[in-house]
Amino acid sequence: MFGQFILNLFIAALWFLLKDDPNASFSTFVAGFFIGIFILYAMHRFFGIQFYLRRVLKVIKLILLLIQELILSSLSVLKQVLQPQLNITPGIFTYETRLRGDWEITVLALLLTLTPGSVVMEVSEDGSVFYIHAMDIEESKETVLKSIGKFEQAILEVTE
Amino acid sequence: MSVNQLIELLAALLILFGAVISVISAFGMIRLPDVYTRSHAATKSATLSVLSCLLGAFIYFWIHDGFVSIRLILGIVFVFITAPVAGHLVCRAAYRSRVPLAEGSGEDALKPVLFGNDESENDMK
Amino acid sequence: MNNIIVLPMIVPIITAIFLVFLRDSIKLQRIISLITMVFVAVVSIVLLQLIQTEGILRLDFSGWAPPFGILFVADSFAVLLVLTASIVTAICLIYAFSTIGPRHERMFFYPFVLLLVAGVNGSFLTGDIFNLFVCFEVMLLASFALIALGGEKFQLREALKYVLINIVASWMFLLALAYLYGTLKTLNMAHISQRVAEVGQEPILTLVSLVFLIVFALKAGLLLFFWLPGSYSVPPTVVQALFAALLTKVGIYALFRTFTLMFPFDPEVTHTLIGIMAGLTIIAGCMGALSGHDVRTIATYNVVIGVGFILLALAIGTEEAMAGAVYYLIHDMIAKALLFLIIGTMVFLTGEIVVKNMSGLIRNYPLFGWLYFIVMCALVGIPPLSGFIGKVLIGQGAVETGSYVLLALGFGSSVIVLYSLLRIFLASFFGETSISEDDKKPIPRGAMVSFMLFALCIVGLGVGAEGIAVYVNDAAYTLVNPSVYVDAILNANE
Amino acid sequence: MKVNDVILKTVVRMVVFIVLTFGMYLFFAGHNAPGGGFIGGLVLGSAIVLLYLTYDIETVHKGMPFDFKKVAALGVLLATGTAIGSLFFDAPFLTQTDGYFTIPILGEKHLSTVVLFEAGVALTVIGTLVTIILSISEDE
Amino acid sequence: MINTILNMSLFLFMIAIAISLFRVIKGPSLPDRAIALDTIGVNLISAIAIVSIVLKTKAFLEAILILGILSFIGTIAFSKYIERGVIVERKSAD
Amino acid sequence: MESLMIILVGILVAIATYLILSRSVFRVIMGTAILSHAVHLLLLTVGGLKKGDVPIIGQADEAFTDALPQALILTAIVISFAVTAFLLVLAYRMYLTNGTDDFSQLGGKSDE
Amino acid sequence: MIVAFSIMLPFIAAALIPFIYRRFKNIHLGWFVLVVPAVLFTLLASYIPRIANGETFVKTYEWIPTFGINITTYLDGLSMIFSLLITGVGSLVILYSIFYLSTKESLHHFYCYLLLFMGAMLGVVLSDNLMVLYVFWELTSVSSFLLIAFWHHRKASRAGARKAMIITVSGGVAMLAGFLMLYVASGTFSIREIIANLEVVQASALFVPAMLLVLLGAFTKSAQFPFHIWLPDAMEAPTPVSAYLHSATMVKAGIYLVARTTPIFGGHEVWFWTVSGVGILTLFWGSFNAVKQFDLKALLAYSTISQLGLIMSLFGLGSAALHLGYASDTVIYTQATFAALFHLINHSTFKGALFMMVGIVDHEVGTRDIRRLGGLMALMPFTFTIAVIGSFSMAGLPPFNGFLSKEMFFAATVNIMQLNIFSLDNFGLIFPVVAWIASIFTFVYCAIIVMRTFFGKIQPDRLEKPPHEAPIGMLISPYILITFVVGIFIFPNVLGHYILQPAMASIYPMFPSSEELTPHIAAWHGYINTELWMTFGVIVFGILLYRTLKKWRPMYQIFPQKYTFNAIYERIIGSGESYSSRITNRYMNGHLSYYFIYIYVFFIAVLAGYALYADVLSWDPSKDSAIEPYELILVFVMVFAAGAILFAKQRITVVLLNGVLGYSVAFFFVLFRAPDLALTQLVVESITTALFLLAFKYLPKIQPEKVSNSIKITKAMISIAVGATVTLIGLAVMNYDKFEPISAYFEDAYNLAGGKNIVNTILGDFRAFDTMLEVVVLFIAGLGVYTLIKLKAKKGDTDVESK
Numbered sequence A: 001m002f003g004q005f006i007l008n009l010f011i012a013a014l015w016f017l018l019k020d021d022p023n024a025s026f027s028t029f030v031a032g033f034f035i036g037i038f039i040l041y042a043m044h045r046f047f048g049i050q051f052y053l054r055r056v057l058k059v060i061k062l063i064l065l066l067i068q069e070l071i072l073s074s075l076s077v078l079k080q081v082l083q084p085q086l087n088i089t090p091g092i093f094t095y096e097t098r099l100r101g102d103w104e105i106t107v108l109a110l111l112l113t114l115t116p117g118s119v120v121m122e123v124s125e126d127g128s129v130f131y132i133h134a135m136d137i138e139e140s141k142e143t144v145l146k147s148i149g150k151f152e153q154a155i156l157e158v159t160e
Numbered sequence B: 001m002s003v004n005q006l007i008e009l010l011a012a013l014l015i016l017f018g019a020v021i022s023v024i025s026a027f028g029m030i031r032l033p034d035v036y037t038r039s040h041a042a043t044k045s046a047t048l049s050v051l052s053c054l055l056g057a058f059i060y061f062w063i064h065d066g067f068v069s070i071r072l073i074l075g076i077v078f079v080f081i082t083a084p085v086a087g088h089l090v091c092r093a094a095y096r097s098r099v100p101l102a103e104g105s106g107e108d109a110l111k112p113v114l115f116g117n118d119e120s121e122n123d124m125k
Numbered sequence C: 001m002n003n004i005i006v007l008p009m010i011v012p013i014i015t016a017i018f019l020v021f022l023r024d025s026i027k028l029q030r031i032i033s034l035i036t037m038v039f040v041a042v043v044s045i046v047l048l049q050l051i052q053t054e055g056i057l058r059l060d061f062s063g064w065a066p067p068f069g070i071l072f073v074a075d076s077f078a079v080l081l082v083l084t085a086s087i088v089t090a091i092c093l094i095y096a097f098s099t100i101g102p103r104h105e106r107m108f109f110y111p112f113v114l115l116l117v118a119g120v121n122g123s124f125l126t127g128d129i130f131n132l133f134v135c136f137e138v139m140l141l142a143s144f145a146l147i148a149l150g151g152e153k154f155q156l157r158e159a160l161k162y163v164l165i166n167i168v169a170s171w172m173f174l175l176a177l178a179y180l181y182g183t184l185k186t187l188n189m190a191h192i193s194q195r196v197a198e199v200g201q202e203p204i205l206t207l208v209s210l211v212f213l214i215v216f217a218l219k220a221g222l223l224l225f226f227w228l229p230g231s232y233s234v235p236p237t238v239v240q241a242l243f244a245a246l247l248t249k250v251g252i253y254a255l256f257r258t259f260t261l262m263f264p265f266d267p268e269v270t271h272t273l274i275g276i277m278a279g280l281t282i283i284a285g286c287m288g289a290l291s292g293h294d295v296r297t298i299a300t301y302n303v304v305i306g307v308g309f310i311l312l313a314l315a316i317g318t319e320e321a322m323a324g325a326v327y328y329l330i331h332d333m334i335a336k337a338l339l340f341l342i343i344g345t346m347v348f349l350t351g352e353i354v355v356k357n358m359s360g361l362i363r364n365y366p367l368f369g370w371l372y373f374i375v376m377c378a379l380v381g382i383p384p385l386s387g388f389i390g391k392v393l394i395g396q397g398a399v400e401t402g403s404y405v406l407l408a409l410g411f412g413s414s415v416i417v418l419y420s421l422l423r424i425f426l427a428s429f430f431g432e433t434s435i436s437e438d439d440k441k442p443i444p445r446g447a448m449v450s451f452m453l454f455a456l457c458i459v460g461l462g463v464g465a466e467g468i469a470v471y472v473n474d475a476a477y478t479l480v481n482p483s484v485y486v487d488a489i490l491n492a493n494e
Numbered sequence D: 001m002k003v004n005d006v007i008l009k010t011v012v013r014m015v016v017f018i019v020l021t022f023g024m025y026l027f028f029a030g031h032n033a034p035g036g037g038f039i040g041g042l043v044l045g046s047a048i049v050l051l052y053l054t055y056d057i058e059t060v061h062k063g064m065p066f067d068f069k070k071v072a073a074l075g076v077l078l079a080t081g082t083a084i085g086s087l088f089f090d091a092p093f094l095t096q097t098d099g100y101f102t103i104p105i106l107g108e109k110h111l112s113t114v115v116l117f118e119a120g121v122a123l124t125v126i127g128t129l130v131t132i133i134l135s136i137s138e139d140e
Numbered sequence E: 001m002i003n004t005i006l007n008m009s010l011f012l013f014m015i016a017i018a019i020s021l022f023r024v025i026k027g028p029s030l031p032d033r034a035i036a037l038d039t040i041g042v043n044l045i046s047a048i049a050i051v052s053i054v055l056k057t058k059a060f061l062e063a064i065l066i067l068g069i070l071s072f073i074g075t076i077a078f079s080k081y082i083e084r085g086v087i088v089e090r091k092s093a094d
Numbered sequence F: 001m002e003s004l005m006i007i008l009v010g011i012l013v014a015i016a017t018y019l020i021l022s023r024s025v026f027r028v029i030m031g032t033a034i035l036s037h038a039v040h041l042l043l044l045t046v047g048g049l050k051k052g053d054v055p056i057i058g059q060a061d062e063a064f065t066d067a068l069p070q071a072l073i074l075t076a077i078v079i080s081f082a083v084t085a086f087l088l089v090l091a092y093r094m095y096l097t098n099g100t101d102d103f104s105q106l107g108g109k110s111d112e
Numbered sequence G: 001m002i003v004a005f006s007i008m009l010p011f012i013a014a015a016l017i018p019f020i021y022r023r024f025k026n027i028h029l030g031w032f033v034l035v036v037p038a039v040l041f042t043l044l045a046s047y048i049p050r051i052a053n054g055e056t057f058v059k060t061y062e063w064i065p066t067f068g069i070n071i072t073t074y075l076d077g078l079s080m081i082f083s084l085l086i087t088g089v090g091s092l093v094i095l096y097s098i099f100y101l102s103t104k105e106s107l108h109h110f111y112c113y114l115l116l117f118m119g120a121m122l123g124v125v126l127s128d129n130l131m132v133l134y135v136f137w138e139l140t141s142v143s144s145f146l147l148i149a150f151w152h153h154r155k156a157s158r159a160g161a162r163k164a165m166i167i168t169v170s171g172g173v174a175m176l177a178g179f180l181m182l183y184v185a186s187g188t189f190s191i192r193e194i195i196a197n198l199e200v201v202q203a204s205a206l207f208v209p210a211m212l213l214v215l216l217g218a219f220t221k222s223a224q225f226p227f228h229i230w231l232p233d234a235m236e237a238p239t240p241v242s243a244y245l246h247s248a249t250m251v252k253a254g255i256y257l258v259a260r261t262t263p264i265f266g267g268h269e270v271w272f273w274t275v276s277g278v279g280i281l282t283l284f285w286g287s288f289n290a291v292k293q294f295d296l297k298a299l300l301a302y303s304t305i306s307q308l309g310l311i312m313s314l315f316g317l318g319s320a321a322l323h324l325g326y327a328s329d330t331v332i333y334t335q336a337t338f339a340a341l342f343h344l345i346n347h348s349t350f351k352g353a354l355f356m357m358v359g360i361v362d363h364e365v366g367t368r369d370i371r372r373l374g375g376l377m378a379l380m381p382f383t384f385t386i387a388v389i390g391s392f393s394m395a396g397l398p399p400f401n402g403f404l405s406k407e408m409f410f411a412a413t414v415n416i417m418q419l420n421i422f423s424l425d426n427f428g429l430i431f432p433v434v435a436w437i438a439s440i441f442t443f444v445y446c447a448i449i450v451m452r453t454f455f456g457k458i459q460p461d462r463l464e465k466p467p468h469e470a471p472i473g474m475l476i477s478p479y480i481l482i483t484f485v486v487g488i489f490i491f492p493n494v495l496g497h498y499i500l501q502p503a504m505a506s507i508y509p510m511f512p513s514s515e516e517l518t519p520h521i522a523a524w525h526g527y528i529n530t531e532l533w534m535t536f537g538v539i540v541f542g543i544l545l546y547r548t549l550k551k552w553r554p555m556y557q558i559f560p561q562k563y564t565f566n567a568i569y570e571r572i573i574g575s576g577e578s579y580s581s582r583i584t585n586r587y588m589n590g591h592l593s594y595y596f597i598y599i600y601v602f603f604i605a606v607l608a609g610y611a612l613y614a615d616v617l618s619w620d621p622s623k624d625s626a627i628e629p630y631e632l633i634l635v636f637v638m639v640f641a642a643g644a645i646l647f648a649k650q651r652i653t654v655v656l657l658n659g660v661l662g663y664s665v666a667f668f669f670v671l672f673r674a675p676d677l678a679l680t681q682l683v684v685e686s687i688t689t690a691l692f693l694l695a696f697k698y699l700p701k702i703q704p705e706k707v708s709n710s711i712k713i714t715k716a717m718i719s720i721a722v723g724a725t726v727t728l729i730g731l732a733v734m735n736y737d738k739f740e741p742i743s744a745y746f747e748d749a750y751n752l753a754g755g756k757n758i759v760n761t762i763l764g765d766f767r768a769f770d771t772m773l774e775v776v777v778l779f780i781a782g783l784g785v786y787t788l789i790k791l792k793a794k795k796g797d798t799d800v801e802s803k
Ligand code: NA
Pocket: C166, C218, C219, C220, C247, C248
């Protein structure tokens, strides 16, 4: 995957040089990069490898997921803050993940933290158990547990 | 009004949105009952506010000056990555330094793991 | 372009850094640091000669012409002080070799000393007021490190006080700089002088100068000397000597520059105030010296008296007084260094600091005792030792300007100096010896060598006062005629 | 339960590169944009401090076996050294030379001794910063 | 119009900072203060971004990233301080 | 704005002074920290506020704001940082050796 | 050349002493030393004829010509008298000391000091330059100090040495001031030149102050009332020293100074009254107090004081002639001066002899207390002879030289009454009356010396050693002296012509002929004049008083001990010390906050004081830039954060609030277009905050200050005043815009230095030196922190130095 990226950059640079534009700028380079993507996509089957941008697309998907969670969770916090009467029952619960590896665990933890109403407080020593603080344990435990599955899946897609 | 101006206005509104969220989350920092709940406000709402604001600024510079600010993008990425870590670390530290949960909190799965079931030891101030 | 001017500051800095790498070869550290100081002294002598032939020298750093860049200015006043500072440090280093011990030496003692001197020399040489601030800080940081070097209980406590007071003083310096820039919009001392002269030092400018007065008074120990006795009594002896010789002198130098070069036009306010402060300093110093029961307190209050005495000259302001001040500054640096070294050695030999508890040292250490006697006489101003000519010239200035109160205080203080130092001599050196032959610690040879060298300087400066008279006169002439300085900086066509 | 720093360590592994790159950028940008040796040095130093925060002293020291006092000293030497350099060219002390040099491949480039000077500044800052933090942290 | 919006946003961010300041002062626990300080830093980031637009300059964009970095490092340092009393650890202590 | 800033400086100085006059080493040190903030602002203010643009050539079209005070402040900040670092460690060492950070309990005279 | 050699020789000899001492251990060092004064005496004596002819010898050697300080040696009649005394008596004293001091004493010190003294003394009398004179003058004080403290293991010696040194040096300092005034008035340090241009000096306003200061020097040195108190204590010195310094030579340096400066000041009324008044008072006080002494040496000390007063008063009386100017009928008043010079010599002879006599007694008997002495006449006949001759001469009895000068003294006091200047017609009577009374006391104490020591019953059990006559060596010197005592009585005019007359010429240089000023001295004028009547009276009343001594002696107890001058001196010193201690310890209490209060109060007083006084303050906000609402909030945030620091209970809160302040400052940097500053401030602030946390991790909670409200209010007032001062000056500074900033130059940074970031170009190029040093500062701080942490005081190994 990394090799493809370098190749892409090389193509972009080549483009940049070939253009020989006296006012060469970032946009020239970006254009070259897109050209590179196009070439690589066209050639990837020929080389018998997975197109690296597919992986990138999955990463982007993950990021978009994160942003979505971020917005949602913010709004839920704001909603609670703005309610005339605070009516929440905070608490801490556990979750055992099937993910392994530092990166995976980390990304999952970050996702969970950005999820509405939850903050990862501790990770057990072996990294398998998350201790999660919930803003309103009754309401969000369910939703949190539901979205965790979604996250794990997204992460696995990227890393597999 | 040209398209550019419209996008600029949009960027400005994005910024305003961020500002409003920021104030509300700051308000949450006052209102919420304990440090853990407040950290929700900080890590999520504040992050969202700054992200929208930076995005607004990024768009504005892009449209207005034709200037793509890598630094702004980097800033956005950085905040995005680090804000949850920060929230996680502070909450962990708070719990381990025995800052109590708010009154009326529900289940506490961490207490037995960290401090055991000894009530006296868990008599957090 | 006279790159040589920067050497007295830059060479000690670079050597200091090199010594950091030579941390474990103590011998090498000693040799190099001594060579450095001797080298700087030689450079200063060359500079003095150059000034005689070419007038005031200046070095515009990076070639930026004044008033825009920073520059070093070498006039006789500054270079004489640089020379003295280097000689004093060199001799103090010799003392240190045999006394300070490897524990300190491995902890960058020599680099700190060299950096201290670099700061001192830089302060003397700079022609830019903000750069003066920076040079001060170089000196101060080094002094902070030195005063705390050792980590003793008392030391840390007094060091903290010293640092805090100096921080506040530095703050006031910045405040003064802010006001200065807010009004005159320039930093070059000659340019300041020119601009102030242009508008005739209006009250607001006088007010700004008064902020500088307070700052430098704090540094010099002029009236605001409260920090001095405590902090001068805790560090290792050689550091005490260096402090006594160098630190207050930088403040004094700055006061002279400020009120002769930059803000000389409102003497009714500024110089009168300086006179009052100097007088009060002398009184307070005398009282302190009288009150002291331990050798260190007596010695430190003598520093205070010396400060007051030199600043009388500034208040008086005649050319003779200035010449006297230059002489006296040089004398005071040498004599105070020797005094503190001797006092420290006394403490080392007896393990006591209270005058009464020591006795009869002269029996065991005759030469040592006589060296004390010499430095005492020099500090009193007894001729033909080093303190004499300066005292005479300052007195002459006082008479000329009718400053009889200042004259009385200045000359009267000699008597108190005599009284306080004589007390030590009579009680500690004379009398039955309290040290038996068996308990007698030897005075390290290096220490004796440094005492002798200092004594030689004291006698030499007194007897050979004429030898530097031409430089001193030149310095005094420039001090009372700031236009000489200003012309050399701003109107010279190079 | 022992603390598990996996999240922190993982994130820092990534972040530290951003910080280092940014520090280098600031260092070089100083001439024409905000930045310079001092701030560049501070940010680079901060990156090292970040490592010390995340890992322990020994681990970091294994990766970076420098005596930071000497790094600082080297920095001062570099800064003063470029200044001294002017003495050998009969130019006023501290004179910075700069000019446009044509370098193969890279083309015409603006090079200046200021960069060396600023590098000295940066090294000093890094060295001092880490020395201070480590000294205090190592104190028992 | 845009300027008004920006000024208003700036004002709001300042208000947010002021409120966070209240939390810094009030505490009551250390983590509270740490979080509040972090929030102030984050809000400053936004404020600087806005000011950059208002002043029409790119000169402050570095400050944004710097603030982000610092606020992160600061929070780490703080939480370690709260949690373990030391900021930089030695291996043996671990 | 200039007047407001100078008044702010005055207030900061007053507060810092009060802290400096207290007996606790810690408060004194805080006082010095505030002092340096105050004087940096003052230096900036006397250079004239908002009278020009960011002093970077090529990024502005109007006149530049006075760059010299900025350079001075930068130097001052660094120096103040250096001093503070030393001061803090010194205070820390002093506390560990003397067992208190209260000046009134530290005593004063070296010959005690 | 010879003159300079005379000054130098003793110093050279002194420098050689350590070598000689080491080389010739077996020979008494005194023999070598004796050569010096003997050679010099001969050498100088060979000049007598030429001096008598009115020649003077001047030679100048440059010392510090830039400041008019040159070594000008000057030998004239006046210096001749003194140099002969110094070398002559010096020779005798050294000869005497060879027998007096055993080789067990640290002779090398003794003779070294003595030679130093001799050289210094010669320097004083042979220098024309006032500064050089002062140099030697102080050197006499120093060497005198060393000689008095010769037996420094004795407490009394040290105390006496200190008193002498303090008083004489104080006087010397005053004299120096007087000299400087003379210099300023005349433009020269040369006494001859000053005398040559007298009008300028006399017209100067500095004339009288200079005179009084010079007199102060003279009076302290010559032990004049009330500075006489050091002299009795100086008797702790070995007797040869007392004989030499404290009787024959050093104390006469003051007299010399008065004589030397008489041509300058002499015509002035203040001079007349001060010199003669103090002299006559000293004469009385000394003789009066001598009577009550039990210690022979103390008695001689007071007697010396008294005699010095006599000489001093004569110089004062003689100065009247200068006021009157030269005329044949005024020359009579110069005779007082003549008498003074005459008595000066006479006193040295008989007092020197007496001191040596006391030394012999002390040496042979072991005590000088007259209550333990008595009846020694038979056992020590030669010593007795010295005592009788010396005492009679001192008492003013014939056939000894003292009689002649005493008669002349009486004559002078009587003559002075005839003058109608200086209010003498009203007060002139004082002189003869006091002189006469003092002479009676003089007679009494002379009688005591002789009678109590040599007559009456011997008390062997109260003596330390069995009495016997002194070795011959010790007797040589006093016998030479008493030969002079008698010889001068017989041939007074030889002395008058060769020695005194040239000196008169020096004192009255503007009088045409010195011949006229030299009276013919005769023991008997052929008729009984007033003076002789007075002498008869002295003898009659003297005997009467001596006889009734036991009855009136308790009178001395009437004066409370507290009010003696000695007690006052001690009290001044004592209370000076204790007041100083009290005041110093009160304000130098070691508390930092007090020191800060002093500093701030001074800050306020000077700055606010001057600002109000000069009406500097002004405020014109019209030129200010606009304030945006968010800026106002930021200001509010800062004020609030800073204010909260005052009340915060936890250190962390304070640290964080400081961080908030720092970040706010950074934001102000942003708002005020300072990007580099903002960046730096942000990073520095964060690191500082981290350091705060690191450094204060061990500290306990902030304890509320346990201080009273009034202290709190005081501190608050000071703080507010400081803040207000800073603000008000700042506003005034903002309002001042007469100059363009130099920074416009830097805006061309790109062309000048190739940088677009102006601030950075300033730092990296225009003001790169600052940056370089700032890096050094940072480095020192780092290294300093390292040493602070790593170099700790070792436990149990308390450094002696740190005590
Ligand atoms: Na100082």
